[in-house]
Amino acid sequence: MDLELFGTLGPACHDVKRLKRMIESGMNGIRLNLSHGSLEEKQDWIAALHEAQKETGQRVTLLVDLRERELRIQDMEPLDLETGSCVGFGTDIPADRALCSLITPGMTIQLDDGRVKLRALNLNADGSWDCEVLQGGCLQGRKSCALEGAPIPFSPLCEDDLKNLDNARRFGVTALMVPFVQSARDLETVRRELTHRGLNLRLYAKIENEEGCRNLEKILPLADMIVIARGDLGQDTGLVRLPGIQRDLERRCQRGGKPWMVVTELLASMVQSPVCTRAEANDVFRAVADGASAVMLTNETAAGQWPEEAMDMLCRLAREGLREREALASAVCDGRPLDH
Numbered sequence: 001m002d003l004e005l006f007g008t009l010g011p012a013c014h015d016v017k018r019l020k021r022m023i024e025s026g027m028n029g030i031r032l033n034l035s036h037g038s039l040e041e042k043q044d045w046i047a048a049l050h051e052a053q054k055e056t057g058q059r060v061t062l063l064v065d066l067r068e069r070e071l072r073i074q075d076m077e078p079l080d081l082e083t084g085s086c087v088g089f090g091t092d093i094p095a096d097r098a099l100c101s102l103i104t105p106g107m108t109i110q111l112d113d114g115r116v117k118l119r120a121l122n123l124n125a126d127g128s129w130d131c132e133v134l135q136g137g138c139l140q141g142r143k144s145c146a147l148e149g150a151p152i153p154f155s156p157l158c159e160d161d162l163k164n165l166d167n168a169r170r171f172g173v174t175a176l177m178v179p180f181v182q183s184a185r186d187l188e189t190v191r192r193e194l195t196h197r198g199l200n201l202r203l204y205a206k207i208e209n210e211e212g213c214r215n216l217e218k219i220l221p222l223a224d225m226i227v228i229a230r231g232d233l234g235q236d237t238g239l240v241r242l243p244g245i246q247r248d249l250e251r252r253c254q255r256g257g258k259p260w261m262v263v264t265e266l267l268a269s270m271v272q273s274p275v276c277t278r279a280e281a282n283d284v285f286r287a288v289a290d291g292a293s294a295v296m297l298t299n300e301t302a303a304g305q306w307p308e309e310a311m312d313m314l315c316r317l318a319r320e321g322l323r324e325r326e327a328l329a330s331a332v333c334d335g336r337p338l339d340h
């Protein structure tokens with residue numbers, strides 16, 4: 001079988017030379033997260049990708065990830081937040097009022113996949129919140145925001161998404177990632193918009209919260225790929241439950257005959273280091289050995305210091321995992337003992 005090996009396109013890897021090297025390592029798909037800008041705004045990056053494909057003679061899936069509207073803070077300069085200090089959410093940390101309106105007193109606000117945590121104290125007249133910094137750090141603009149216990153005001157497509165879909169053919173988009181899929185209806189809505197535009201894109205459904213997990217069996221028939229999106233999912237479930245939930249989703253995809261992708265922090269230390277940890281090597285290997293059809297890097301290629309090395313490592317570990325899986329399958333088939 002062919003594995004799908006994805007990177008994420010970002011400021012760290014949008015030039016032809018880097019993209020070519022990543023393709024030569026085995027990258028056969030790349031995700032563009034539209035939460036950070038439209039197809040039109042990223043047209044130079046997409047042109048570089050097309051050039052790299054031409055020069056290598058390899059086809060690469062261009063997978064666009066729809067916007068997660070209210071679930072992010074807005075653009076800002078990096079802000080150093082000290083644990084125990086006070087900060088304005090909606091002022092010092094710019095955030096849209098619809099997002100602020102979901103906050104209740106005492107709620108924990110997790111930013112940047114839980115790297116920074118705030119507690120909401122007082123609501124101000126302008127709709128912003130005074131917050132205590134529970135866990136400080138350097139916070140950048142447009143990072144994710146999760147509100148513990150609050151419902152996600154999810155409608156799968158916003159105005160910007162529709163504009164991006166109008167431009168999808170022009171930019172050579174071949175697949176679509178849908179964030180926060182919580183029901184079959186979410187995917188039906190997206191599919192209707194695609195059909196309306198005569199687009200036949202593969203749908204990668206991101207399972208990012210417990211509601212999506214609960215409804216997996218209803219979501220499976222409408223998705224081409226289930227994405228176990230461990231970033232947001234881990235915020236919703238907590239890190240201690242996350243590995244078990246990943247396994248449960250994998251088994252249910254397998255039972256339902258649906259391919260799945262494992263993403264987020266696969267090689268997180270390679271954002272800063274040219275080598276990964278043993279635990280990360282094991283994570284990628286096991287994800288594929290246990291049956292994943294696809295794996296994807298996020299920060300490592302989009303914003304890391306070693307995008308080419310990270311992609312090369314991902315591809316090599318994933319191939320090793322696939323060899324293990326195939327060896328095991330053929331041993332079972334021949335009734336041989338399961339040693340090597």
Ligand SMILES: Nc1ncnc2c1ncn2[C@@H]1O[C@H](COP(=O)(O)OP(=O)(O)O)[C@@H](O)[C@H]1O
Binds near residue numbers: 008032143303
């Ligand atoms: N299209 C983009 N434009 C600008 N920055 C980007 C883009 N894509 C990714 N990045 C940067 O790379 C980081 C990782 O990207 P991504 O995987 O989309 O993560 P996240 O959804 O957590 O922001 C982003 O937080 C951002 O700093």
Ligand SMILES: C=C(OP(=O)(O)O)C(=O)O
Binds near residue numbers: 179230263
């Ligand atoms: C890949 C994920 O989504 P995003 O990068 O949009 O936070 C995730 O939550 O695991």
